Amino acid sequence: MLEKKSNIKxxxxxxxxMALLSVFxxxxxxxxFYLAILRDFSFLNRTASGFTLFGNFIxxxxxxxxxxxxxxxxIIVFVSVPISVxxxxxxxxxxxxxxKLQGIFQTIFFLPYxxxxxxxxxxxxxxxxxxxxxxxxxxxxxxxxxxxxxxMGASWSTAMFALLIFTVWxxxxxxxxxxxxxxxxxxxxxxxxxxxxxxxxxxVFRRITVPLLSPMIAYITITSFIGAxxxxxxxxxxxxxxxxxxxxxxxxxxxTIVGLVYQSxxxxxxxxxxxxxxxASIILxxxxxxxxxxxxxxxxxxxxx
Amino acid sequence: xxxTLKNLTKIFQEKDKGEITAVNNLNITIPSGKLVGLLGPSGxxxxxxxxxxxxxxxxxKGRIFFGDEDVTDMPPEERGIGLVFQNYxxxxxxxxxxxxxxxxxxxxxEKQEALKRSQEMADLVGIGxxxxxxxxxxxxxxxxxVAIARALVKKPRVLLLDEPLSNxxxxxxxxxxxxxxxxxxxxxxxxxxxxxxxxxxxxISDQIVLLNFGIKQQEGEPQDxxxxxxxxxxxxxxxxxxxxxxxxxxxxxxxIFNDMELTTKDSPDKNVLIGIRPExxxxxxxxxxxxxxxxxxxxxxxxxxxxxxxLDEEETFRAIxxxxxxIKPGDTIKFKIKPEKLFVFDPETxxxx
Numbered sequence: 001m002l003e004k005k006s007n008i009k010x011x012x013x014x015x016x017x018m019a020l021l022s023v024f025x026x027x028x029x030x031x032x033f034y035l036a037i038l039r040d041f042s043f044l045n046r047t048a049s050g051f052t053l054f055g056n057f058i059x060x061x062x063x064x065x066x067x068x069x070x071x072x073x074x075i076i077v078f079v080s081v082p083i084s085v086x087x088x089x090x091x092x093x094x095x096x097x098x099x100k101l102q103g104i105f106q107t108i109f110f111l112p113y114x115x116x117x118x119x120x121x122x123x124x125x126x127x128x129x130x131x132x133x134x135x136x137x138x139x140x141x142x143x144x145x146x147x148x149x150x151x152m153g154a155s156w157s158t159a160m161f162a163l164l165i166f167t168v169w170x171x172x173x174x175x176x177x178x179x180x181x182x183x184x185x186x187x188x189x190x191x192x193x194x195x196x197x198x199x200x201x202x203x204v205f206r207r208i209t210v211p212l213l214s215p216m217i218a219y220i221t222i223t224s225f226i227g228a229x230x231x232x233x234x235x236x237x238x239x240x241x242x243x244x245x246x247x248x249x250x251x252x253x254x255x256t257i258v259g260l261v262y263q264s265x266x267x268x269x270x271x272x273x274x275x276x277x278x279x280a281s282i283i284l285x286x287x288x289x290x291x292x293x294x295x296x297x298x299x300x301x302x303x304x305x
Numbered sequence: 306x307x308x309t310l311k312n313l314t315k316i317f318q319e320k321d322k323g324e325i326t327a328v329n330n331l332n333i334t335i336p337s338g339k340l341v342g343l344l345g346p347s348g349x350x351x352x353x354x355x356x357x358x359x360x361x362x363x364x365x366k367g368r369i370f371f372g373d374e375d376v377t378d379m380p381p382e383e384r385g386i387g388l389v390f391q392n393y394x395x396x397x398x399x400x401x402x403x404x405x406x407x408x409x410x411x412x413x414x415e416k417q418e419a420l421k422r423s424q425e426m427a428d429l430v431g432i433g434x435x436x437x438x439x440x441x442x443x444x445x446x447x448x449x450x451v452a453i454a455r456a457l458v459k460k461p462r463v464l465l466l467d468e469p470l471s472n473x474x475x476x477x478x479x480x481x482x483x484x485x486x487x488x489x490x491x492x493x494x495x496x497x498x499x500x501x502x503x504x505x506x507x508x509i510s511d512q513i514v515l516l517n518f519g520i521k522q523q524e525g526e527p528q529d530x531x532x533x534x535x536x537x538x539x540x541x542x543x544x545x546x547x548x549x550x551x552x553x554x555x556x557x558x559x560x561i562f563n564d565m566e567l568t569t570k571d572s573p574d575k576n577v578l579i580g581i582r583p584e585x586x587x588x589x590x591x592x593x594x595x596x597x598x599x600x601x602x603x604x605x606x607x608x609x610x611x612x613x614x615x616l617d618e619e620e621t622f623r624a625i626x627x628x629x630x631x632i633k634p635g636d637t638i639k640f641k642i643k644p645e646k647l648f649v650f651d652p653e654t655x656x657x658x
Contacts, residue, residue, distance in 0.1 A: 189394035192361050197408035197459065198382030207407070211398040304398035 035278035043268045056272070056279040063276075065255055065263065073256045075160060076167060077228040084168040085221055088175035093209060095176070096183040106180065113173035121237015124166040125150060135162075150238065154245040156252040163254060167234050171227070175220050182216035183209070211304050218299040222292055229288045232258035257284045306371050306462040306495045308335040308358060313367035315353050315519075327353040329519035331367070335497055335512075340489045342506035342513045342527075343499045344542070350519035351499045352391075355465050358497065359388050371462055384463075387456030387494075391468040393448045395440040401427070401451050402436040408459040426454040430488055446477040453488060464489070466498035470505055482509050503543050507531070515539055532645065537655035540580045540648055549622035551614055552652070553579040560649065563615050565594045567642055570649060572658055578650040583609070585646025586624035592639040600634055608632065 035041060036056050038048040060066055095105055112120060127134045128149035136146040148154045149162045190212070194204050210217070235243050235254050244253040255263070257280060264277035315328040327350040335341045343351045356362040358369060360381030368377045376384050395404050402423055409419040427433045430450040432443075440448055449469065456464060469485060470478045486509040489496045500506050506513050507527040515522040515530065515538070523530050523539045534540035540548050553562040555577055560570040562579060599621065600611040608628050614620040624640070632638065649658045 187392075187394065189390050189392065190396060193388070193390060193394040193396075193455075195361065196359060196381045196386060196388045197411055197455075199407070199411045203411065207399075208396060211396075214398075 032278045032281055035275050036282050038275050040271050041275045042271050043274045056275040057283065059272070060260070060276050060279045060283065063260070065250070065253070065260060066280075068251065068253055069255045069257045069260045072160070072254055073229060073231065076164065076231045076256065077225060080164050080167040080171070081221065081224045081228050083164075084171040085175060085217065085224060087168065088172050088179055088220070089210075089213075089217070091172065092176045092179035092183055093205065095180060106177075109176045110173050112170055113177070117170065117233040118237040120170060121166065121234060124162070124169075125238050128162040130154075150245050152245070153247040156248070156254070159239070159245050159252070159254055163235060163238060166238060167228070167231065170234060171224060175224070178216055178220055179213065182213045186212050214299075214303040218295075218303045222295050222299070225291060225295065226288055229284060229291070230258050231256045232262065235259065257287075307337040308463060308495060308497065309333070309370040310354070310358070311368045311370070313354070313357060313369065314365050315350070315357055315362060316365045327519050328357065328364070331516075331519070331521055333514055333521060333524060335495060337372075337495050338493050339511040340486065340496045340498070340509060342510035343497060343516060344503060344506040344513050345501065345516035345522075346542070347501055349516045351501075351516050352467055353519075354516070355467055355497065355499050358463070359386050359465055360384050361388075385461050387459065387461035387464045389449075389452045389456050389464070389466045389469060392472060393440075393452040395448055395451055395455070397440055400437050400439055401432060401443070404440070404451055405436075405454045405458050408455060412459060422458055423454075426458045427451075429457075429491065430454045431484070444477070445473050446481050449473065449481060450484070453485070457488075457492060457494070462495070464492075464494045464496040466496065468500055469498055470500065470502070478505070485509060504545060507543065515542060517542075534580075534648060535657055537578060537580070537650045537657075540650070540657075544582060546583050546609070546623045546625075548580045548582050548648075549624075550578055550580050550650075551620070551622065552616065553577055553649075555649070560647075562594070567594055568644060568647065570658075572649075576652055577658060578652050578655075580648040580650060581622075581642055582646040583623045583625040585643040586610075586626060587641045587643060588626055588630055588638055589641035590639055592641045594642065595637055595639045597637045598632055598634055601632055603628070610638070 037051050037053060039050045039052040039055060041048040091109065095102060095109070098105070128136075130136060130146050130148040130151045133149070135149065139145075139147065147158060149158045186209070190208055191204065194208055199207075235256065239245060239254060242253075243255045243259050244250065253259075260280045261277045261284075264273045264280065267273045268277075310331050310333045313328055313331040313333075314326065317325045317327055319325055329350070331350075331354060343354060345351045353362060357364050360376070360379060364377065368375055370376065371384065381388075396407065399407065402420075405423040405427060406419050409422060414422070424433065424436070427436060430453050432447055432450045432454065435443060435447060435451075440451065443451065449472075453464075453466075453469075466485070470481055473481055482505055485496075485498070498510075510527055512525060513527050513530055514524045517538050522542075523535045527543075530539060531543045534543070537550070541550065551562065553560060553567070554575065555561070555570050555572050556574050558569055558571055560567045560577070560579065567579070596612045596615070598610050599613045602609040602611065606628065607625050608630065610624045610626060610632060611621050612624060614622060626632070650656065651658055
């Protein structure tokens with residue numbers, strides 16, 4: 001136990017961080033909850049007609065875009081995250097086992113991390129261009145006709161497919177970096193021991209590498225899920241502010257829950273929209289929190305520290 | 306399974322230091338069913354030799370035979386070896402049972418059979434009740450036994466142990482070395498272990514192989530190597546307290562130290578290094594060889610006299626004498642030297658004369 005005197009000292013050292021956090025994190029956080037329960041809040045006049053506990057939440061849920069946003073967000077979360085974690089795992093194990101050019105490959109795989117998501121999104125929009133995109137050229141090698149992925153009037157499913165590929169790729173860099181550093185900290189003797197005992201490669205991966213890497217895998221999975229729930233930048237990068245391929249109806253929108261928040265914020269002048277934005281973000285927060293708690297509960301049983 | 310190393314050489318390429326010859330033209334025969342200690346100071350190439358035999362390293366030159374079979378180009382998993390690593394390399398996320406069963410699962414032994422064999426092996430090494438623990442919940446000595454059980458469970462032809470006792474505390478070390486000896490006896494497996502601790506090697510080995518700079522110095526039963534060292538290195542490396550070495554000369558067929566005659570020596574006149582084991586000193590009033598005692602260490606069983614070298618005050622040597630002599634610091638004592646405890650070495654080559 002710290003003595004009282006040094007306790008005060010500790011608080012003193014925390015003061016600058018606490019001050020900043022209070023202004024930029026805690027206040028907005030509590031303010032969001034406050035905004036969410038105001039009835040008919042006007043952003044311009046800073047007035048409200050009273051309080052409503054669930055009114056704003058109900059309005060958000062009743063919005064026809066909400067169901068679409070939930071569907072899109074769920075697909076992005078439950079498809080892109082498992083795929084990108086698995087792909088990153090295989091790439092890092094591969095990278096870790098090569099000796100030559102490892103540094104170069106590491107740099108190549110890390111590049112997406114230091115590149116702006118909007119810029120990458122635009123690059124990907126070009127890759128999926130129906131006439132001169134790389135992806136259709138690639139498919140052409142296998143005799144597949146060009147597909148209108150994200151162009152004028154493209155369907156929701158092709159647009160979502162392109163978005164998922166982009167999301168998976170964009171998330172690889174950081175995961176690979178974490179997995180690689182994890183792999184490099186695993187004692188080589190485990191692998192020597194496995195070799196002497198004639199362990200097949202797939203078994204080494206399943207029984208030794210994955211369990212010893214499980215703290216990293218759990219960390220990456222949880223943070224990736226949280227990140228994926230907040231997906232927005234990728235979509236605006238690829239499809240622009242309409243969040244859907246040009247010439248499509250809003251039912252084919254790729255809007256996510258964060259997209260919903262921004263949609264309300266854009267109409268902040270309308271009475272009650274700010275409260276709806278706050279409500280939507282609280283709904284997202286609640287979903288993410290519940291999901292993270294479940295994951296932490298699961299990983300407690302499956303992770304070997 | 307007899308292990309034969311023929312002209313075994315391993316050269317490492319180091320970036321800044323150039324080539325390092327870790328194992329240099331090594332020829333060793335490890336007799337079947339024996340416990341052999343590979344002994345040498347750190348960096349002498351003993352662990353490298355072990356990993357060459359295991360197949361985790363490949364030699365630059367030379368061959369390795371298990372019996373008549375040339376295993377040099379065989380991958381480790383086909384050699385039929387059990388290897389115990391210095392830090393045991395137990396899989397931390399598996400229980401003791403899972404660790405021991407792991408090699409059996411690899412070779413697709415049927416589950417019931419694998420469980421039975423694991424339990425037998427665990428019982429043999431004395432950890433039969435700890436099967437559901439994780440390695441972290443075990444003491445160093447218990448982990449060591451799990452590692453041995455894991456190495457032995459697939460019935461290897463050869464057991465290799467890398468510094469098996471170095472991670473244990475002094476008391477456990479004594480117990481564990483007896484344990485290794487017992488397990489080796491009961492299984493009858495040809496066992497090679499690596500150590501830098503001469504006491505450890507001598508106490509349990511049927512044979513020891515002494516290495517220095519990747520070159521074999523001497524090979525034989527521990528007592529033989531101790532009694533008849535081939536060279537200065539062997540003499541210095543074995544024995545606690547270590548052998549006393551000082552400069553002397555051979556003149557007119559006499560071995561002279563500080564103008565005192567120690568014994569006769571039928572060799573041409575030259576400067577030599579004289580080695581006397583601490584237990585080779587006998588108090589004898591008629592002797593011409595006298596030394597002044599600097600300090601006395603009493604143990605009870607015997608007494609160690611610490612004597613300053615009259616030629617070099619910085620150096621001391623140790624003589625172990627019977628406790629019945631009550632000797633005080635400052636006394637001048639006359640000694641006779643047991644001839645079998647006295648060795649004369651060439652100062653340039655270190656060879657025994």
